Amino acid sequence: MECISVFDMLKIGVGPSSSHTLGPWRAAERFIGELLEKKLFDSLTHIQVDIYGSLSLTGKGHATDLAIMLGLTGADPVTIPIENIDGIIKGIQESNKLLLNNSKEIPFDPKVDIIFKKEFLPFHANGMTFRASLANGKQIKETYYSIGGGFVVKEELKRSKKKMEVFKAFPYPIEKGADLLVACKKESKTISQLVLENERSLRSDAEIDQGLQHIWDTMLECMYIGCHTEGTLPGGLHVRRRAYDTHLKLKGDLPYSNPQEWLLTIRKTEVKFRSILKWVSCFALSVNEVNASLGRVVTAPTNGSAGVIPAVLMYYMVIENHEANFEHIKQFLLVAGEIGSIFKKGATISAAMGGCQAEIGVSSAMAAAALTELMGGSPEQVLMAAEIAMEHHLGLTCDPIGGLVQIPCIERNCMGAIKAINAAELALDSDPANAKVPLDKVVNTMWETAKDMSTKYKETSEGGLAVGVYLSDC
Numbered sequence: 001m002e003c004i005s006v007f008d009m010l011k012i013g014v015g016p017s018s019s020h021t022l023g024p025w026r027a028a029e030r031f032i033g034e035l036l037e038k039k040l041f042d043s044l045t046h047i048q049v050d051i052y053g054s055l056s057l058t059g060k061g062h063a064t065d066l067a068i069m070l071g072l073t074g075a076d077p078v079t080i081p082i083e084n085i086d087g088i089i090k091g092i093q094e095s096n097k098l099l100l101n102n103s104k105e106i107p108f109d110p111k112v113d114i115i116f117k118k119e120f121l122p123f124h125a126n127g128m129t130f131r132a133s134l135a136n137g138k139q140i141k142e143t144y145y146s147i148g149g150g151f152v153v154k155e156e157l158k159r160s161k162k163k164m165e166v167f168k169a170f171p172y173p174i175e176k177g178a179d180l181l182v183a184c185k186k187e188s189k190t191i192s193q194l195v196l197e198n199e200r201s202l203r204s205d206a207e208i209d210q211g212l213q214h215i216w217d218t219m220l221e222c223m224y225i226g227c228h229t230e231g232t233l234p235g236g237l238h239v240r241r242r243a244y245d246t247h248l249k250l251k252g253d254l255p256y257s258n259p260q261e262w263l264l265t266i267r268k269t270e271v272k273f274r275s276i277l278k279w280v281s282c283f284a285l286s287v288n289e290v291n292a293s294l295g296r297v298v299t300a301p302t303n304g305s306a307g308v309i310p311a312v313l314m315y316y317m318v319i320e321n322h323e324a325n326f327e328h329i330k331q332f333l334l335v336a337g338e339i340g341s342i343f344k345k346g347a348t349i350s351a352a353m354g355g356c357q358a359e360i361g362v363s364s365a366m367a368a369a370a371l372t373e374l375m376g377g378s379p380e381q382v383l384m385a386a387e388i389a390m391e392h393h394l395g396l397t398c399d400p401i402g403g404l405v406q407i408p409c410i411e412r413n414c415m416g417a418i419k420a421i422n423a424a425e426l427a428l429d430s431d432p433a434n435a436k437v438p439l440d441k442v443v444n445t446m447w448e449t450a451k452d453m454s455t456k457y458k459e460t461s462e463g464g465l466a467v468g469v470y471l472s473d474c
Contacts, residue, residue, distance in 0.1 A: 048130075
């Protein structure tokens with residue numbers, strides 16, 4: 001069983017998709033890294049990339065080709081200035097040359113050297129093969145799979161032994177929800193306390209705090225940008241940004257000049273049920289509109305579902321607890337990450353493998369669980385909330401119109417966030433001893449549903465809304 005840290009589940013990257021953008025970006029970086037390790041980089045003369053399956057079918061709408069080019073240049077999705085992306089891509093397209101790892105110029109024609117192949121490789125729906133030609137006439141070939149949430153693996157899983165060893169070194173190795181409850185009861189710890197002990201086996205307290213603060217700062221800035229950006233999303237569907245308009249109606253007249261001041265002013269706005277619904281939806285919309293425009297987001301656990309967790313955490317901070325501070329943020333993210341890891345170990349967080357239940361469903365479960373602990377829920381109630389949230393996302397398909405992470409993806413984050421809050425409230429008002437469906441059963445059911453689901457509903461844009469709505473209608 002893999003060692004999965006909260007920092008594996010919550011990654012900072014560039015939109016619009018963790019599996020179709022961030023994953024291929026990381027795969028390109030990894031390929032260059034392996035060439036450098038083998039001392040083959042200097043003799044490299046040309047690179048071609050074959051993209052398979054779901055990556056191919058929706059790759060254009062998900063900017064898969066652009067992500068691969070950026071990865072080959074050595075740009076880092078965590079730190080690259082977003083405003084530089086268009087210039088880098090335009091330069092490659094116009095010159096048919098690419099500055100590999102920012103150090104070696106090679107000929108590269110994106111129309112010829114990135115090849116979209118509709119066939120599926122057997123190991124995973126998101127496959128890609130990098131082929132490097134060397135000066136001596138030989139060719140180096142490596143195949144990678146983007147398995148969701150920005151995770152990239154090879155079929156042989158060479159690193160699995162090392163990950164297993166680290167996992168076994170965890171003070172509290174957790175595979176299933178039942179394991180988590182046993183450990184919490186035995187150690188008299190909350191879920192967040194238990195997860196923190198595991199994280200301490202990987203990094204220092206200062207590193208943990210710094211990393212979690214960076215994740216929250218990225219989420220908050222993303223919401224801020226989304227709520228203050230007007231216009232239409234790129235891609236050809238002409239989707240108007242809605243977070244800006246909703247925010248304008250809700251925010252009031254209090255002044256602010258940065259994301260933190262903005263958060264404080266929201267606490268002073270009118271609180272009614274409809275206003276709360278609108279604020280939560282506004283937060284979720286804002287993140288995924290930034291994601292759809294190749295902005296920087298936190299995969300939570302994926303880019304397509306990146307709006308749910310920040311929206312629910314923001315709800316807690318501006319509606320439920322005006323005294324909330326970093327310790328609450330830390331607690332929330334630790335719980336969310338652990339619940340996400342249970343779904344990844346027992347099922348999938350890849351829409352190409354499981355439909356949108358694997359993205360929005362998992363993110364809603366993560367958010368519901370985290371909110372429940374912040375609201376004083378027991379570990380049993382935390383898992384109950386996660387189960388309720390996923391139970392009501394089972395069977396949700398992934399059918400993006402035009403292969404873009406816009407319709408219905410953006411609105412689904414609003415639905416996932418609202419369901420998470422509702423699931424938390426239901427769990428907090430319930431006795432878990434009376435629950436009929438444990439979390440592990442719903443994880444298993446989600447995976448069985450994923451395997452039964454038709455491929456056309458798994459991020460291929462070959463079914464559902466993707467074919468029921470014509471681009472001309474948009």
